[in-house]
Amino acid sequence: MAAFNVNGIRAAVRRGFDSWLAASNADVVCLQEVRAPLEKIPPEAFAGYHLAYHEGDQPGRAGVAILSRSEPSAVRMGQYSVSGGMLRRKSVSYADELRPLDDMV
Template identity: 45%
Template sequence: MRIITLNLNGIRAAAKKGFFDWLALQQADIVCLQEIKAQPEQLTDSLFHPQGYYCYYHAAEKKGYSGVALYARRRPDAVQTGIGWADIDIEGRYLEARFGDLRVISLYMHSGSSGEARQALKFSFMARFLPHLETLRQENQSTIICGDWNIAHKPIDLKNWKGNIKNSGFLPEERAWMDKLLTETGYTDAFRVVNPDAEQYTWWSNRGQAWAKNVGWRIDYHVISDSLKNSVQTAKIYTEQRFSDHAPVIIDYSI
Protein backbone atom coordinates (compact mmCIF):
# COMPACT_ATOMS: atom_id res chain seq x y z
CA MET A 1 0.00 0.00 0.00
CA ARG A 2 1.35 3.40 -0.99
CA ILE A 3 0.33 6.43 1.07
CA ILE A 4 1.27 10.01 0.20
CA THR A 5 0.90 13.10 2.36
CA LEU A 6 1.39 16.70 1.25
CA ASN A 7 0.57 20.17 2.50
CA LEU A 8 -0.56 21.85 -0.72
CA ASN A 9 -0.57 25.46 0.50
CA GLY A 10 -3.68 25.87 -1.65
CA ILE A 11 -5.11 23.04 -3.74
CA ARG A 12 -5.94 25.31 -6.66
CA ALA A 13 -2.44 26.77 -6.70
CA ALA A 14 -0.92 23.28 -6.53
CA ALA A 15 -3.13 22.14 -9.40
CA LYS A 16 -1.72 24.92 -11.58
CA LYS A 17 1.78 23.66 -10.71
CA GLY A 18 1.01 20.16 -11.99
CA PHE A 19 0.15 18.35 -8.76
CA PHE A 20 -2.72 16.32 -10.20
CA ASP A 21 -0.74 15.34 -13.30
CA TRP A 22 1.99 14.06 -11.00
CA LEU A 23 -0.45 12.31 -8.69
CA ALA A 24 -1.96 10.34 -11.57
CA LEU A 25 1.42 8.66 -12.08
CA GLN A 26 2.10 7.71 -8.45
CA GLN A 27 -0.11 4.64 -8.01
CA ALA A 28 -1.01 5.82 -4.54
CA ASP A 29 -3.66 3.93 -2.61
CA ILE A 30 -4.35 6.74 -0.14
CA VAL A 31 -3.52 10.45 -0.39
CA CYS A 32 -3.70 12.82 2.57
CA LEU A 33 -3.70 16.55 1.81
CA GLN A 34 -3.52 19.57 4.08
CA GLU A 35 -4.03 23.32 3.77
CA ILE A 36 -6.35 22.99 0.78
CA LYS A 37 -7.55 26.60 1.25
CA ALA A 38 -10.81 26.02 -0.61
CA GLN A 39 -14.53 25.68 0.03
CA PRO A 40 -16.70 22.82 -1.29
CA GLU A 41 -18.24 25.02 -3.98
CA GLN A 42 -14.73 25.73 -5.28
CA LEU A 43 -13.93 22.03 -5.65
CA THR A 44 -16.67 20.83 -7.98
CA ASP A 45 -14.39 20.55 -11.02
CA SER A 46 -13.48 16.95 -11.89
CA LEU A 47 -9.82 17.91 -11.46
CA PHE A 48 -10.37 17.88 -7.69
CA HIS A 49 -11.97 14.43 -7.81
CA PRO A 50 -9.26 12.33 -9.50
CA GLN A 51 -10.43 9.32 -11.43
CA GLY A 52 -10.19 6.10 -9.44
CA TYR A 53 -10.42 7.77 -6.03
CA TYR A 54 -13.11 8.33 -3.46
CA CYS A 55 -12.49 11.93 -2.40
CA TYR A 56 -13.33 13.57 0.91
CA TYR A 57 -12.83 17.18 1.93
CA HIS A 58 -13.07 19.01 5.25
CA ALA A 59 -12.84 22.74 4.67
CA ALA A 60 -12.31 25.48 7.23
CA GLU A 61 -15.20 27.88 7.81
CA LYS A 62 -12.87 30.76 7.00
CA LYS A 63 -12.45 31.07 3.25
CA GLY A 64 -8.97 30.58 1.81
CA TYR A 65 -7.68 28.99 4.99
CA SER A 66 -6.55 25.59 6.27
CA GLY A 67 -8.66 22.52 5.36
CA VAL A 68 -7.76 18.86 4.78
CA ALA A 69 -8.62 16.14 2.29
CA LEU A 70 -8.26 12.40 1.85
CA TYR A 71 -8.40 10.34 -1.36
CA ALA A 72 -8.70 6.56 -1.33
CA ARG A 73 -8.76 3.91 -4.04
CA ARG A 74 -11.00 1.77 -1.86
CA ARG A 75 -14.24 3.14 -0.45
CA PRO A 76 -13.76 3.60 3.30
CA ASP A 77 -16.00 1.70 5.67
CA ALA A 78 -16.51 4.97 7.53
CA VAL A 79 -15.38 8.59 7.30
CA GLN A 80 -15.18 11.00 10.22
CA THR A 81 -15.11 14.67 9.29
CA GLY A 82 -13.55 16.57 12.16
CA ILE A 83 -12.33 15.43 15.54
CA GLY A 84 -15.35 16.65 17.48
CA TRP A 85 -13.77 19.75 19.04
CA ALA A 86 -15.46 22.91 17.80
CA ASP A 87 -12.40 25.17 17.90
CA ILE A 88 -10.46 22.64 15.82
CA ASP A 89 -13.19 21.62 13.43
CA ILE A 90 -14.04 25.16 12.32
CA GLU A 91 -10.49 25.30 10.98
CA GLY A 92 -10.71 21.98 9.08
CA ARG A 93 -7.77 20.15 10.61
CA TYR A 94 -8.80 16.49 10.97
CA LEU A 95 -10.27 13.94 8.58
CA GLU A 96 -10.37 10.22 9.34
CA ALA A 97 -11.15 7.21 7.15
CA ARG A 98 -11.44 3.58 8.26
CA PHE A 99 -10.72 0.54 6.15
CA GLY A 100 -11.38 -2.65 8.06
CA ASP A 101 -8.81 -2.74 10.87
CA LEU A 102 -6.87 0.24 9.47
CA ARG A 103 -7.52 3.88 10.29
CA VAL A 104 -5.91 6.69 8.24
CA ILE A 105 -6.04 10.33 9.34
CA SER A 106 -5.19 13.50 7.43
CA LEU A 107 -3.98 16.02 10.01
CA TYR A 108 -3.02 19.67 9.83
CA MET A 109 -1.64 20.78 13.17
CA HIS A 110 -1.48 24.47 14.00
CA SER A 111 1.49 26.68 13.43
CA GLY A 112 2.36 28.97 16.30
CA SER A 113 4.71 31.15 14.30
CA SER A 114 2.25 34.03 13.89
CA GLY A 115 2.10 34.88 17.58
CA GLU A 116 1.40 33.87 21.15
CA ALA A 117 -2.33 33.31 20.66
CA ARG A 118 -1.81 30.77 17.90
CA GLN A 119 0.97 29.04 19.85
CA ALA A 120 -1.38 28.78 22.82
CA LEU A 121 -4.03 27.18 20.60
CA LYS A 122 -1.41 24.78 19.27
CA PHE A 123 -0.44 23.77 22.81
CA SER A 124 -4.12 23.36 23.67
CA PHE A 125 -4.61 21.03 20.73
CA MET A 126 -1.49 19.04 21.61
CA ALA A 127 -2.68 18.59 25.20
CA ARG A 128 -5.97 17.14 23.97
CA PHE A 129 -4.61 15.22 21.02
CA LEU A 130 -2.22 12.97 22.90
CA PRO A 131 -4.99 11.40 25.03
CA HIS A 132 -7.06 11.09 21.85
CA LEU A 133 -4.26 9.11 20.20
CA GLU A 134 -3.92 6.95 23.30
CA THR A 135 -7.65 6.19 23.06
CA LEU A 136 -7.30 5.26 19.39
CA ARG A 137 -4.43 2.94 20.24
CA GLN A 138 -6.63 1.01 22.61
CA GLU A 139 -9.14 0.29 19.87
CA ASN A 140 -8.78 -2.75 17.64
CA GLN A 141 -7.42 -0.82 14.65
CA SER A 142 -3.97 0.13 13.42
CA THR A 143 -3.59 3.85 12.78
CA ILE A 144 -1.64 6.02 10.35
CA ILE A 145 -1.73 9.78 10.99
CA CYS A 146 -0.42 11.61 7.93
CA GLY A 147 0.08 15.30 7.70
CA ASP A 148 1.74 18.53 8.60
CA TRP A 149 2.52 18.35 12.31
CA ASN A 150 4.38 21.69 12.32
CA ILE A 151 7.05 20.27 14.64
CA ALA A 152 10.60 19.24 13.79
CA HIS A 153 11.29 16.47 16.27
CA LYS A 154 15.07 16.32 16.52
CA PRO A 155 18.08 18.40 15.45
CA ILE A 156 18.50 16.12 12.43
CA ASP A 157 15.08 17.29 11.26
CA LEU A 158 16.01 20.89 10.46
CA LYS A 159 19.04 22.62 9.06
CA ASN A 160 19.63 25.41 11.58
CA TRP A 161 18.44 23.80 14.78
CA LYS A 162 20.57 25.88 17.14
CA GLY A 163 19.06 29.08 15.82
CA ASN A 164 15.49 27.81 16.14
CA ILE A 165 15.34 26.55 19.72
CA LYS A 166 13.14 29.51 20.70
CA ASN A 167 10.97 29.38 17.58
CA SER A 168 7.61 27.68 17.13
CA GLY A 169 8.05 24.28 15.55
CA PHE A 170 11.22 23.49 17.50
CA LEU A 171 10.35 24.64 21.00
CA PRO A 172 11.52 22.34 23.82
CA GLU A 173 7.89 21.77 24.85
CA GLU A 174 6.94 20.70 21.32
CA ARG A 175 9.87 18.32 20.98
CA ALA A 176 9.20 16.83 24.42
CA TRP A 177 5.61 16.22 23.32
CA MET A 178 6.86 14.41 20.22
CA ASP A 179 9.24 12.41 22.42
CA LYS A 180 6.31 11.25 24.51
CA LEU A 181 4.19 10.48 21.46
CA LEU A 182 6.92 8.39 19.84
CA THR A 183 8.30 6.62 22.90
CA GLU A 184 5.46 6.19 25.41
CA THR A 185 2.15 5.99 23.57
CA GLY A 186 2.69 3.22 21.05
CA TYR A 187 3.39 5.26 17.91
CA THR A 188 6.35 5.45 15.52
CA ASP A 189 7.74 7.94 13.02
CA ALA A 190 7.41 5.72 9.93
CA PHE A 191 9.92 7.68 7.85
CA ARG A 192 12.73 7.07 10.34
CA VAL A 193 12.05 3.32 10.41
CA VAL A 194 13.79 2.98 7.04
CA ASN A 195 15.40 6.37 6.35
CA PRO A 196 17.90 7.59 8.96
CA ASP A 197 19.61 10.13 6.68
CA ALA A 198 20.17 13.77 7.55
CA GLU A 199 19.04 16.71 5.42
CA GLN A 200 15.69 15.08 4.66
CA TYR A 201 13.27 18.00 4.75
CA THR A 202 9.64 18.53 3.80
CA TRP A 203 9.25 22.32 4.12
CA TRP A 204 11.33 25.31 3.10
CA SER A 205 10.73 28.95 3.84
CA ASN A 206 10.00 31.15 0.86
CA ARG A 207 12.48 33.67 2.24
CA GLY A 208 16.00 33.93 0.94
CA GLN A 209 17.46 30.89 -0.80
CA ALA A 210 16.08 28.26 1.57
CA TRP A 211 14.97 25.88 -1.18
CA ALA A 212 18.09 26.32 -3.31
CA LYS A 213 20.35 25.77 -0.30
CA ASN A 214 18.16 23.02 1.21
CA VAL A 215 17.71 24.97 4.43
CA GLY A 216 14.58 23.13 5.45
CA TRP A 217 12.54 21.45 8.15
CA ARG A 218 11.02 17.97 8.33
CA ILE A 219 7.58 18.72 9.76
CA ASP A 220 5.40 16.40 7.65
CA TYR A 221 5.07 12.86 8.99
CA HIS A 222 3.45 9.48 8.79
CA VAL A 223 2.97 8.63 12.48
CA ILE A 224 1.95 4.98 12.73
CA SER A 225 0.88 2.46 15.34
CA ASP A 226 3.84 0.43 16.55
CA SER A 227 2.04 -2.63 15.18
CA LEU A 228 2.74 -1.31 11.67
CA LYS A 229 6.45 -0.70 12.18
CA ASN A 230 7.51 -3.87 10.39
CA SER A 231 5.27 -3.10 7.44
CA VAL A 232 7.20 0.03 6.40
CA GLN A 233 9.06 -0.81 3.19
CA THR A 234 10.31 2.43 1.64
CA ALA A 235 10.09 6.10 2.54
CA LYS A 236 11.08 9.10 0.47
CA ILE A 237 10.50 12.81 0.08
CA TYR A 238 9.79 13.87 -3.49
CA THR A 239 11.68 17.02 -4.47
CA GLU A 240 12.05 16.77 -8.25
CA GLN A 241 9.07 19.10 -8.70
CA ARG A 242 7.56 21.75 -6.45
CA PHE A 243 3.83 21.93 -5.92
CA SER A 244 3.95 24.07 -2.75
CA ASP A 245 6.41 25.12 -0.06
CA HIS A 246 6.13 21.53 1.25
CA ALA A 247 7.17 18.29 -0.46
CA PRO A 248 5.24 15.01 -0.70
CA VAL A 249 6.20 12.25 1.73
CA ILE A 250 5.71 8.86 0.06
CA ILE A 251 5.75 5.66 2.10
CA ASP A 252 5.09 2.12 0.91
CA TYR A 253 3.65 -0.37 3.40
CA SER A 254 3.19 -4.12 3.18
CA ILE A 255 -0.39 -3.90 4.34
Protein backbone atom coordinates in the same frame (compact mmCIF):
# COMPACT_ATOMS: atom_id res chain seq x y z
CA MET B 1 0.44 6.58 0.95
CA ALA B 2 1.40 10.20 0.45
CA ALA B 3 0.74 13.23 2.64
CA PHE B 4 1.62 16.87 2.16
CA ASN B 5 0.65 20.50 2.53
CA VAL B 6 -0.62 21.72 -0.84
CA ASN B 7 -0.75 25.38 0.27
CA GLY B 8 -3.97 25.86 -1.74
CA ILE B 9 -5.38 23.09 -3.91
CA ARG B 10 -6.30 25.41 -6.79
CA ALA B 11 -2.69 26.62 -7.00
CA ALA B 12 -1.47 23.02 -6.71
CA VAL B 13 -3.72 22.02 -9.64
CA ARG B 14 -2.28 24.89 -11.70
CA ARG B 15 1.21 23.56 -10.85
CA GLY B 16 0.33 20.02 -12.03
CA PHE B 17 -1.12 18.28 -8.98
CA ASP B 18 -3.60 16.28 -11.08
CA SER B 19 -0.75 14.98 -13.28
CA TRP B 20 1.31 14.09 -10.22
CA LEU B 21 -1.66 12.29 -8.65
CA ALA B 22 -2.30 10.24 -11.79
CA ALA B 23 1.37 9.23 -11.98
CA SER B 24 1.85 8.65 -8.24
CA ASN B 25 0.01 5.34 -8.02
CA ALA B 26 -0.70 6.15 -4.33
CA ASP B 27 -3.58 4.27 -2.72
CA VAL B 28 -4.20 7.03 -0.16
CA VAL B 29 -3.27 10.72 -0.36
CA CYS B 30 -3.77 13.07 2.61
CA LEU B 31 -3.78 16.80 1.90
CA GLN B 32 -3.73 19.74 4.29
CA GLU B 33 -4.24 23.44 3.63
CA VAL B 34 -6.56 22.83 0.66
CA ARG B 35 -8.00 26.35 1.19
CA ALA B 36 -10.95 26.17 -1.23
CA PRO B 37 -14.60 25.18 -1.42
CA LEU B 38 -15.06 21.92 -3.29
CA GLU B 39 -17.18 23.51 -6.04
CA LYS B 40 -14.22 25.72 -7.04
CA ILE B 41 -11.91 22.76 -7.71
CA PRO B 42 -11.84 21.18 -11.19
CA PRO B 43 -13.36 17.66 -10.95
CA GLU B 44 -10.41 16.13 -12.79
CA ALA B 45 -8.12 17.17 -9.90
CA PHE B 46 -9.19 14.06 -7.95
CA ALA B 47 -10.00 11.72 -10.86
CA GLY B 48 -9.85 8.03 -9.97
CA TYR B 49 -10.09 8.62 -6.20
CA HIS B 50 -12.83 8.66 -3.60
CA LEU B 51 -12.81 11.94 -1.74
CA ALA B 52 -13.35 12.87 1.91
CA TYR B 53 -13.14 16.67 1.97
CA HIS B 54 -13.56 19.49 4.44
CA GLU B 55 -12.83 22.99 3.18
CA GLY B 56 -12.25 24.44 6.64
CA ASP B 57 -14.23 26.91 8.70
CA GLN B 58 -12.63 30.10 7.42
CA PRO B 59 -12.68 30.88 3.68
CA GLY B 60 -9.20 30.69 2.15
CA ARG B 61 -7.64 29.05 5.22
CA ALA B 62 -7.04 25.47 6.39
CA GLY B 63 -9.06 22.58 4.95
CA VAL B 64 -8.17 18.92 4.54
CA ALA B 65 -8.78 16.12 2.05
CA ILE B 66 -8.24 12.39 2.04
CA LEU B 67 -8.17 10.72 -1.37
CA SER B 68 -8.37 6.95 -1.60
CA ARG B 69 -8.61 4.38 -4.36
CA SER B 70 -10.94 2.23 -2.20
CA GLU B 71 -14.22 3.72 -1.03
CA PRO B 72 -14.17 4.35 2.74
CA SER B 73 -16.83 2.59 4.81
CA ALA B 74 -16.91 5.58 7.20
CA VAL B 75 -15.69 9.17 7.30
CA ARG B 76 -15.41 11.07 10.58
CA MET B 77 -14.63 14.74 11.11
CA GLY B 78 -13.98 16.57 14.35
CA GLN B 79 -12.75 19.83 15.73
CA TYR B 80 -11.42 20.21 19.25
CA SER B 81 -10.18 23.14 21.34
CA VAL B 82 -6.61 22.77 22.50
CA SER B 83 -4.23 25.12 24.24
CA GLY B 84 -3.27 27.79 21.74
CA GLY B 85 -5.87 27.03 19.06
CA MET B 86 -8.01 24.43 17.38
CA LEU B 87 -7.18 20.86 16.39
CA ARG B 88 -9.01 19.53 13.36
CA ARG B 89 -9.21 15.84 12.59
CA LYS B 90 -10.52 13.82 9.67
CA SER B 91 -10.32 10.05 9.53
CA VAL B 92 -11.50 7.31 7.22
CA SER B 93 -12.08 3.60 7.78
CA TYR B 94 -12.19 0.70 5.37
CA ALA B 95 -14.43 -2.33 5.92
CA ASP B 96 -12.07 -4.75 4.17
CA GLU B 97 -9.04 -3.81 6.30
CA LEU B 98 -8.01 -5.62 9.47
CA ARG B 99 -8.31 -2.37 11.41
CA PRO B 100 -9.36 1.23 10.61
CA LEU B 101 -6.85 3.72 9.30
CA ASP B 102 -5.55 5.65 12.31
CA ASP B 103 -7.02 9.12 12.79
CA MET B 104 -5.26 11.79 10.78
CA VAL B 105 -4.30 14.76 12.92
